[in-house]
Amino acid sequence: MTAAATYDLGKLHGGLRLPGEKEASTARHVQTATVPPQLFIPLTQHVGEAAQPVIDIGEAVLKGQLIATAYGSLSAPIHAPTSGKVVAIEPWPVSQRHGETGPCIVLESDGEDVAFRYENRPLRYESMAPDDLLQTILDGGIVGLGGAVFPTAQKLMQAVTAPLTHLILNGVECEPYISCDDMLMREQAAEVLGGAQILMHALGLGNCFIAVESDKPDAIHGLATALGELDDKRIVLKQVPTIYPSGGEDQLVQLVTNLEVPSGGLPTDVGCVVQNVGTAAAIYRWIHDGEPLISRITTVTGDGVVSPVNVEARIGTPVSELIAIAGGYTERASQMIVGGPMTGKSVTTDRVPLVKASNCILVLSDVIPPDDEKPCIRCGECALVCPIQLQPQQLYWFACSDNEKQLRAHGLTDCIECGCCDLVCPSHIPLTADFRQAKARMREMADEKARAERARLRFEARSARLQQEQAERERQLAGQKQAALRAGPDAIREILDRNRDKNRQDDEA
Amino acid sequence: MDFERRDAPFVTPSTDVASVMRQVLYALIPAALAYVWYFGPGFIFNLLIAAIFCAAGEAAMLRLRHRPVETVLGDFSAMVTAALLAFALPALTPWWVTATAALFAMVVAKHLYGGLGFNLFNPAMAGYVVVLVAFPMDLNLWTAPRIGDLDYHYLSLYETARYTLTGTFPDYLSFDAISRxxxxxxxxxxxxxxxxxxxxxxxxxxxxxxxxxxxxxxxxxxxxxxxxxxxxxxxxxxxxxxxxxxxxxxxxxxxxxxxxxxxxxxxxxxxxxxxxxxxxxxxxxxxxxxxxxxxxxxxxxxxxxxxxxxxxxxxxxxxxxxxxxxxxxxxxxxxxxxxxxxxxxxxxxx
Incomplete structure (x- = not known):
């Protein structure tokens, strides 16, 4: 049995010790939500382009059946969360960063929950070539469940092109309130470990670290117990200090391996692949049980709900149903966030469905009073907590003046938007939001430049073409003229007569 | 149910500018007590005058700049400037010297540069240096500290108030007799x-x-x-x-x-x-x-x-x-x- 041990860890700059706020939601076991009568399944549940529906309206589908196929390089397929009938494909409020509404497949449950049977399950992946295994993972619709929803198969396919040394499963879950990974590791540790084994095979790696924050003794215990039963020496638990944002991908790599992911690079640049523990469990379910990613555990919590709880629910379940499982709203509920309090996204309605990315539904009562922003007094507290060691007080200055050159020089694009600087700012400046906007403006400017450059090239090409055509025409005319002169006056008269006849015939016609 | 839209993070910051400035003021209390003990009540007059003129200077500039006067004055930064000025000045300082320093600090050093956060120079020190150059005699008038065996004259409240308001001493006292x-x-x-x-x-x-x-x-x-x-x-x-x-x-x-x-x-x-x-x-x-x-x-x-x-x-x-x-x-x-x-x-x- 491998007990959780603290190895020589790398050190994170800055960061914050935040109150966990996780006790309330971890007091009960994970509740299983009943399948609602109607599910709203967004076609974009991953970073890339929307998946393409492969079913018709009115068609009956089985649970786990493919209903939309991956389209484009960073897309992932989507499967029916239950059996029933497709009643519509239409825009519906969603909780993603792509806008307020998005195209959704509306599925009416038949109440039977009959599963589509995938063959050869459990799949004997040990005898599969890693490439085939990756292709199979792609078909499971699995995306990063830590919140980034990068399609897992593509991430793994990219990873195997680099020399790899470490697989790290991310069970850190450093943001306050969120506890779905904690509960998963407590209650379904065997699936996490099974996923770890599959991932090691797919990546051709002989070791795997599972990183868990030190404030999750029950999760560590759950994993350690399951690991004892599994007896796989390749998997090692690693306890990391409870400090936000140790669960950020690059930050975790730094903590576990003491290597820095280069600016603009990926963990694979330093030989690391990071996968969320929930993703590992989803891979296990798909490879072992033939169940694609159609459900997930989500934390429904905050002082805006009566009894916070973790719920395992089907993708597409309206958030209002999950709130009901948590005992409904308290009187003070005023803000709904999908994700955690540091990096989540506020939504305006609880009609939004649960998606693959929804690790937490946070309902809060009080929020920062608006219009409370004061000038920056340059206290530098933000720089002390920045895990990237940026100088937010300088960046803020340059963001206000839209100084793109200095923004780049001061590393705006390296900002991970963790929100630490906001929390320590005595002037209550929404730094993260300002930086997000500055980044967007910078991207826009770059796009604009690229568009102008393309237009310039197009214009120059067209001018050159026109010039060439003109020259060609002139050369032809000159040639004809020469030929006519060479042929003499009789020939010229003949040509003119012929033209006149031709014109007359045209007129008569 | 419907909700408001907002940007992450959704956690209220734990501190604010006013509380930072207030704590700086609290931290000056022991020094202020020691100062008054050794050099007399003049410090308190200086502090009051500096505070009044800092507040007035800041308020006037805020109004001119169409900024909210109450919320900005409420950040106590002008009071920190006033306190630092009071410490820098001799215990005996005529009010117009203190007022000049305070107004220069607020109007020129702070608000002409854009107010709190934008000033290049420390307002209190800018104000102090201006009066140090403009009123060298006044800035040199330090008394001996109140220590038993030293030849000191611990000024009474009346003497101090009189000097602060008029720049003169009662007949029985002279500049040379008390300055050290x-x-x-x-x-x-x-x-x-x-x-x-x-x-x-x-x-x-x-x-x-x-x-x-x-x-x-x-x-x-x-x-x-x-x-x-x-x-x-x-x-x-x-x-x-x-x-x-x-x-x-x-x-x-x-x-x-x-x-x-x-x-x-x-x-x-x-x-x-x-x-x-x-x-x-x-x-x-x-x-x-x-x-x-x-x-x-x-x-x-x-x-x-x-x-x-x-x-x-x-x-x-x-x-x-x-x-x-x-x-x-x-x-x-x-x-x-x-x-x-x-x-x-x-x-x-x-």
Missing amino acids: ATPLDVVKAGLNSMSTFEEMRSYPMMGDFGGRGWEWIGNFTAIGGAWLLLRKIIRWQIPVGVLTGLLLPAGLFYFFDPAVHASPGFYLFSGGTILGAFFIATDPVTAATSPRGRLIYGFGIGFLTYAIRRWGSYADGVAFAVLLMNMATPAIDYLTRPRIVGHPKKTWGR
Whole structure:
């Protein structure tokens, strides 16, 4: 049995010790939500382009059946969360960063929950070539469940092109309130470990670290117990200090391996692949049980709900149903966030469905009073907590003046938007939001430049073409003229007569 | 159910500018008590006048600049400026001198540069230096500290009020009768006239390290500074930088030639050293912000203070040193940016 041990860890700059706020939601076991009568399944549940529906309206589908196929390089397929009938494909409020509404497949449950049977399950992946295994993972619709929803198969396919040394499963879950990974590791540790084994095979790696924050003794215990039963020496638990944002991908790599992911690079640049523990469990379910990613555990919590709880629910379940499982709203509920309090996204309605990315539904009562922003007094507290060691007080200055050159020089694009600087700012400046906007403006400017450059090239090409055509025409005319002169006056008269006849015939016609 | 839209993060910050400034004011209380004890109630008059004119100057500028007057005055930053001015000025200062300093600090040094957060120069020090240059006589009138065996005249409330309001004494008192050179003046003049520091040490006004009375004000100021450090209102780099910048050259010169140089302990416990290290140089707006930059910034202030005290024409140099280093702040910040995580390790600067 491998007990959780603290190895020589790398050190994170800055960061914050935040109150966990996780006790309330971890007091009960994970509740299983009943399948609602109607599910709203967004076609974009991953970073890339929307998946393409492969079913018709009115068609009956089985649970786990493919209903939309991956389209484009960073897309992932989507499967029916239950059996029933497709009643519509239409825009519906969603909780993603792509806008307020998005195209959704509306599925009416038949109440039977009959599963589509995938063959050869459990799949004997040990005898599969890693490439085939990756292709199979792609078909499971699995995306990063830590919140980034990068399609897992593509991430793994990219990873195997680099020399790899470490697989790290991310069970850190450093943001306050969120506890779905904690509960998963407590209650379904065997699936996490099974996923770890599959991932090691797919990546051709002989070791795997599972990183868990030190404030999750029950999760560590759950994993350690399951690991004892599994007896796989390749998997090692690693306890990391409870400090936000140790669960950020690059930050975790730094903590576990003491290597820095280069600016603009990926963990694979330093030989690391990071996968969320929930993703590992989803891979296990798909490879072992033939169940694609159609459900997930989500934390429904905050002082805006009566009894916070973790719920395992089907993708597409309206958030209002999950709130009901948590005992409904308290009187003070005023803000709904999908994700955690540091990096989540506020939504305006609880009609939004649960998606693959929804690790937490946070309902809060009080929020920062608006219009409370004061000038920056340059206290530098933000720089002390920045895990990237940026100088937010300088960046803020340059963001206000839209100084793109200095923004780049001061590393705006390296900002991970963790929100630490906001929390320590005595002037209550929404730094993260300002930086997000500055980044967007910078991207826009770059796009604009690229568009102008393309237009310039197009214009120059067209001018050159026109010039060439003109020259060609002139050369032809000159040639004809020469030929006519060479042929003499009789020939010229003949040509003119012929033209006149031709014109007359045209007129008569 | 419907909700409002907002940007992450959704956590209320734990601190605010007003509370930071208030804590700086609290931290000055021990020093203020010591000051009043040794130099009389004039400090309180100065503080009141400075506070009134700082508030008035700030309010007027805010109105002119169409900024909300109440919310900005409520951040207490003008009060910190007023307090620092009161500490910098002699206990006996006519009100118009204090008012000039306060108005210059607020109107020119602070608001003409854009108000809190945008001022390049420390407002209190800018105001102080203006009156130091404009009213040199008034700024030289220090009394002896109230210590039993010293020849002092502890001014009554009436005498102080009268002088503050009119700049005159009752008939039985005269300027010359009560004014005393400060230890810094004495030592500077002494060293310049070839007396040794050892000789000067035996003067009754000299204490264990610095001037008597002044040492204790220094101690009480340091208590407030330590509290600010504990509360993480200020960070250690600037105070350590200032003290190192002052004590290192002072120590070296004293070590090699103790006859013609004053001891580092004397410089530490004289004039505005400790107040400067913990309360003036640490004004966040005008100081460098990176940890390394703050050390350099502090060191520069300490070193310049020593240079001015030792070789300049002014007895103390903290105010000039702070203003000079204020000018260097943007460059220091630019050159001491820490390496961003994930960026290649590079050589100095960039």
